Each structure stands twice: as structure tokens, then as C-alpha cells.
Amino acid sequence: MTAETDSERPPRSILKALITGVTTRQRGRGDDAPVDDQAQPTSRRSLLRAGGAGVAVGVVGGVAGIVAGDGLSAAEALPETPVSAAGVPSLGPWRPRPAHVDVSWAVDTTQKLVALTFDDGPMPNWTPMVHDILDDARIPATFFLIGRRVVRHARLIHGRMDRHAVGNHTWAHADMSRMSHAEAYRALSRAHAAITEVTGKEPAILRPPLGNIGGTTLSAAGKMGYHVVLWSLKMREAALRHPAGRLVDYIVDSCEPGTILLAHDTGHRDRLVSIRGLPAMIRGLRAKGFEFVTVPELLEATGSAPPDA
């Protein structure tokens, strides 16, 4: 995905609500063009480490990963800014409430339930196509939306989200694992306001961009009352693009009860193979007895429902 130009301005009413209180530094980072979400599979060796400071992590269903931050040096970092993904900063007695965050990348269930998820939209290129496919199949999905794109492209999803669930994919798709708690909270709260305003649905789930999780990702998620949702299976467009049908077979063969499948409704055109294959994947999974549910429905299916936002 090429860098997105940001020439259009959101409607003033929403803009006013969203940018109030944003510092220069936050605006400079947060409004950087979203990076491509060539989502890295989370390393099973880099175990989730919620570094002290009062964050307990309830891990559901597998192993969450951290990509250690390699950004700001200690000298460059503001006092409250973590230099790695692992630390929750604290300049004194401080504790996010609730002091507990659930992280799920799949759900332990024997029911043949699968949740399709689409990240990074809404964007004009593929989002309407994805909605058409889901409408034709009459199945729900979960869209992890980028806040500023929701504002800019509100018309793309207007009236089309009734069946679907929304998730927060931050305001501008910056790497949360390198943010301070305040930056992470801002990235979430701005997107939360935009998604709620435009879709009429209040998100209660977060997918951090790239799947990168730091301590401040969790502390900000906890403050928002979010359940962090990763994935257990993803479209492997680059590897399985040829021959035709190979990606479809891979997805249909790989889905298990409780799978959360990562896809994108925008991005580099190489990813289009997954959208084109979507109807066949849906047919194939249905033929195997799978039922499509939203992520919140999937989490509820095992009693691990997201907390009320």
C-alpha cells in the first residue's frame, strides 16, 4: 500500500471532537500515513510480557506476540515514552483501570464457528466489494476500522454495517508498541469516537496495527475497556497467489473451530486475490459446516465476551 494522501478534511463537527487536546508531537506521529499492514505472524517465542505497573493480561487461546520496539533511543525518548514494547511507563503511582486486559487470537471451542475480519478500511478500492460479497452470502464479518479513514470515507459504510461488528484499528495505523500510554490512548480514543459517530456502533475490541503489542497498548486498551483481538489464520496472498484456487484451498483447509481469520479490505493489489477468492472460501467453509459469526459473537460463544465499552 502506498502512502495515503491526507488532503481531505473530516467534517468540522467530528474534527473538533477528535483533535481537541492533541499535542503537536502526537499530531505529528498520529497523522503519518498508515503503514502497510503486512501483518507479521506473532512470534511464539516472544511471549506476551506485560511489564509490571499493574497490568495483568488474561491470555485466551494461545500465545500473543510482541515485536520489541526498536525506535526511539533512550536519549530521544520523552520521559514517559517506552523505548521498547514491553514497558508500561509510570512517573509515579499510576494504574490503568481496569487493570486487566484480555487478548485473544482464536477461541477455544468445538463449535464450527469462524470469524472473518477485515482490517485497514474503509477505503474506496475494495471495501464496497467486500460488503457486496458479504451481503450476497448473508454473513457477518468484523471490520477493524482506521479512525481517520472512517471519517473521510464515511459514505462507503453508511447503511452497510448493520450485520457486521466494528473494531478499533487506531486513528492512523501507527505502531502502538512504540507509543507512550498517552499516545496509545489518544490513538484509540480518537478512532473510538469516529467509529461510534459514523457507524452508530461502539467498538469494544481492538486490533493493534501489525499485531504489535506493547505494555502501553495494553494499558490504553484497559483504560478503554477493550478486548485485544489478534488472529489465528491469515490470508497468505503473496505466498499462495498462484495457481488460482490455491489460497482458497489453504483457507478452507486451515480453518478450525474458533478461528479468527485476518484479511484486508484495502492494500497492495497483490492482496486482491483474497477478495476475489472470498466467495469460494465462504462456499467451501459452509460446505464443511462452518458458521460465520462476528468476533464479539465468537468471544461470547465461549463465555469470554468483551467487556462493555
Ligand SMILES: [Zn+2]
Ligand atoms: Zn492494519
